[in-house]
Amino acid sequence: MVEAQGIHKYFGHSHVLRGVDLAVRKGEVVVIVGPSGSGKSTFLRTINHLDIPDQGTVRIDGQLLGYRADTTERTAVSDTKLSEQRRQIGMVFQQFNLFSHMTALDNVMSGPVQVLHTARRAAAQDARRLLALVGLEDKAASYPDQLSGGQQQRVAIARALAMHPKVMLFDEPTSSLDPEMVHEVLLVMLNLSQQGMTMIIVTHEIQFANKAANRILFMEEGSIIEQGTPAELVNNPRNERTQKFLRLVIGGV
Amino acid sequence: MWDWQTFFHYLHSLYLIQGAVISLALSIGAMIIGLTCGLLAALMRMSPHRWIREPAHIYVWLFRGTPVLVQLIIIYTGLPQLGIKLGVVSSALIGLGVNEGAYLAEIIRAGISAVPRGQFEAARAIGMTRATTMRVVVMPQALRIIIPPLGNAFNGLMKTSSLASVISMEELLRRTELLIQVQFKVLEIFVVAALYYLLLTTLWGFVQQRLEAHFSRSVTASNRSRDKAARIDLSEAVLTHDAT
Numbered sequence: 141m142v143e144a145q146g147i148h149k150y151f152g153h154s155h156v157l158r159g160v161d162l163a164v165r166k167g168e169v170v171v172i173v174g175p176s177g178s179g180k181s182t183f184l185r186t187i188n189h190l191d192i193p194d195q196g197t198v199r200i201d202g203q204l205l206g207y208r209a210d211t212t213e214r215t216a217v218s219d220t221k222l223s224e225q226r227r228q229i230g231m232v233f234q235q236f237n238l239f240s241h242m243t244a245l246d247n248v249m250s251g252p253v254q255v256l257h258t259a260r261r262a263a264a265q266d267a268r269r270l271l272a273l274v275g276l277e278d279k280a281a282s283y284p285d286q287l288s289g290g291q292q293q294r295v296a297i298a299r300a301l302a303m304h305p306k307v308m309l310f311d312e313p314t315s316s317l318d319p320e321m322v323h324e325v326l327l328v329m330l331n332l333s334q335q336g337m338t339m340i341i342v343t344h345e346i347q348f349a350n351k352a353a354n355r356i357l358f359m360e361e362g363s364i365i366e367q368g369t370p371a372e373l374v375n376n377p378r379n380e381r382t383q384k385f386l387r388l389v390i391g392g393v
Numbered sequence: 394m395w396d397w398q399t400f401f402h403y404l405h406s407l408y409l410i411q412g413a414v415i416s417l418a419l420s421i422g423a424m425i426i427g428l429t430c431g432l433l434a435a436l437m438r439m440s441p442h443r444w445i446r447e448p449a450h451i452y453v454w455l456f457r458g459t460p461v462l463v464q465l466i467i468i469y470t471g472l473p474q475l476g477i478k479l480g481v482v483s484s485a486l487i488g489l490g491v492n493e494g495a496y497l498a499e500i501i502r503a504g505i506s507a508v509p510r511g512q513f514e515a516a517r518a519i520g521m522t523r524a525t526t527m528r529v530v531v532m533p534q535a536l537r538i539i540i541p542p543l544g545n546a547f548n549g550l551m552k553t554s555s556l557a558s559v560i561s562m563e564e565l566l567r568r569t570e571l572l573i574q575v576q577f578k579v580l581e582i583f584v585v586a587a588l589y590y591l592l593l594t595t596l597w598g599f600v601q602q603r604l605e606a607h608f609s610r611s612v613t614a615s616n617r618s619r620d621k622a623a624r625i626d627l628s629e630a631v632l633t634h635d636a637t
Binding site for chain 1: 509511512514516517520522523529533537
C-alpha cells in the first residue's frame with residue numbers, strides 16, 4: 141500500500157533523514173515513536189511530499205509519488221498531478237489546521253467540493269455522516285474557534301476522511317491537546333483502525349500504540365533503529381536506546 | 394478678500410462636479426489596474442523560482458522608488474519618443490495604476506504571509522492545487538487583513554489622482570486651474586476643489602467601514618453566535634430564577 145524507499149532529507153546542512161525504508165500493508169497500523177528531533181514527523185511529511193525527499197521514493201499502491209515513472213532521472217510531475225496523487229493520502233496535523241474561516245461542515249466538505257468537484261448536496265450529506273462518525277454531528281455549524289482542541293482535531297480527521305483516502309497519516313495528533321481531550325481523539329483513531337484503515341501515526345502515546353498498532357517503529361537521528369510488534373518493542377526492546385526512550389516515555393524514575 | 398458669493402457659486406458648479414466625477418472614475422480605474430498588478434506581483438514575489446520572483450521585485454523597487462509624478466510625465470511625454478503614444482486618459486490610468494500596484498503588492502503580500510503556514514499545508518494535504526489553495530483557503534483569510542490598508546490606499550489614490558492634471562488630464566484639479574485662469578478667484582475656487590476631494594474621501598470612508606465589517610464577518614459571526622448563546626443562557630437563568 142505505502143512503500144517508502146531510501147528516504148533522505150536535508151534541512152540546510154543537517155541530515156534529518158538518513159535512508160528510511162518503510163513498507164505498510166493495506167489495513168496495517170504503524171506507529172512511529174522516538175525522541176523529538178529524531179526525524180519522525182519529517183519522515184511522515186515526506187510520505188505525502190509536504191516535505192519533498194532529497195533522495196528516495198514513495199509509492200502508493202505501486203504508483204510513484206511526485207515524479208514521473210517513465211524516466212530514470214528525477215523529473216517532478218506537475219503541481220496538478222502531485223495534488224491528484226495526494227488525494228489518496230489523508231493527513232492530520234498536530235495543530236489541527238482547520239480552515240479558520242469555514243464552519244466544521246464546510247471544512248469537511250472543502251476537499252470533495254473543491255478538489256473532487258462533488259455536488260454540494262452530496263458532499264454535505266457525506267460530511268454530516270463523517271461528523272457523526274467522530275461524534276460531532278451537532279457541531280456542523282460551529283467555527284473552529286468555537287470548538288475545543290479535541291473537537292477541532294476530530295473535525296480534522298473527518299476532513300481527511302472525506303477524501304476517502306487509502307492511507308491516513310497522523311502527525312502527533314494529540315500532542316497539543318489538554319490531557320482530558322486526548323482520549324476522545326485516540327478513541328476515534330482506534331475506531332478507524334478497527335474498521336481497517338491503513339494508518340501511519342507519529343505519537344508519544346505508547347499505551348495507544350500498544351493497543352492499536354500492528355507494528356511500532358523506533359526512530360532516532362533520522363533512522364529506524366528498531367521495529368516490531370507492540371509485544372516485541374514495548375515489552376521487550378532489544379536496542380539500548382529504545383529501552384532508554386521507553387523508560388522516559390512510560391514514566392517512572 | 395474672501396468672496397462668499399464666488400465660493401457658493403462654484404460650490405455647485407457643474408463643471409467642477411463633473412471634474413470630481415472624472416477624478417473618482419480615474420481613481421477607480423487606476424485602482425483596478427493597481428489591484429491586478431499588485432496581486433500578480435505579490436504572487437510572483439512568493440514564487441519558489443528566482444526568475445519569477447525577481448521581475449516582481451524590480452517592479453516594486455522601481456515604482457516605489459521614483460515619484461509617481463515623474464512616472465506620469467515619462468509615460469505621457471517621454472514614451473512617444475520611443476514610438477509609444479498613449480492618450481491622456483490611458484497615460485493617467487496606466488501611470489497611476491501601475492504605480493499603485495507596486496504599493497498594493499506589498500500590502501497583499503503582507504496579508505498572504507499573515508495566514509498561518511498550517512492552513513496552506515492542510516489545503517495541500519487534502520489535494521488542493523496551489524491555485525485552489527490560494528483561492529479557497531488563503532485569499533479569504535488574507536482579505537480580512539488586506540481590506541483596511543487597501544481602503545486607505547484608495548483614499549490616498551483619490552488624492553494622488555490630482556497629479557494627472559500635470560499631463561493635462563481634465564480631472565478636478567485641472568478644471569479648477571482652468572477656471573482660475575479665467576476667474577482669478579484663486580482661494581475660493583481652490584477651497585471648493587479641496588471640499589470636493591474631502592467629500593470623496595469622506596464618502597469612501599463610509600464605504601470602507603462597511604467593507605471592513607463585511608470581510609471580518611466570519612470572525613464576528615462566530616463571536617456573534619457565541620454572544621447569542623451567552624444571552625440564551627442568561628435568559629434561561631432569569632426564567633428559572635423567576636419560576637423559583
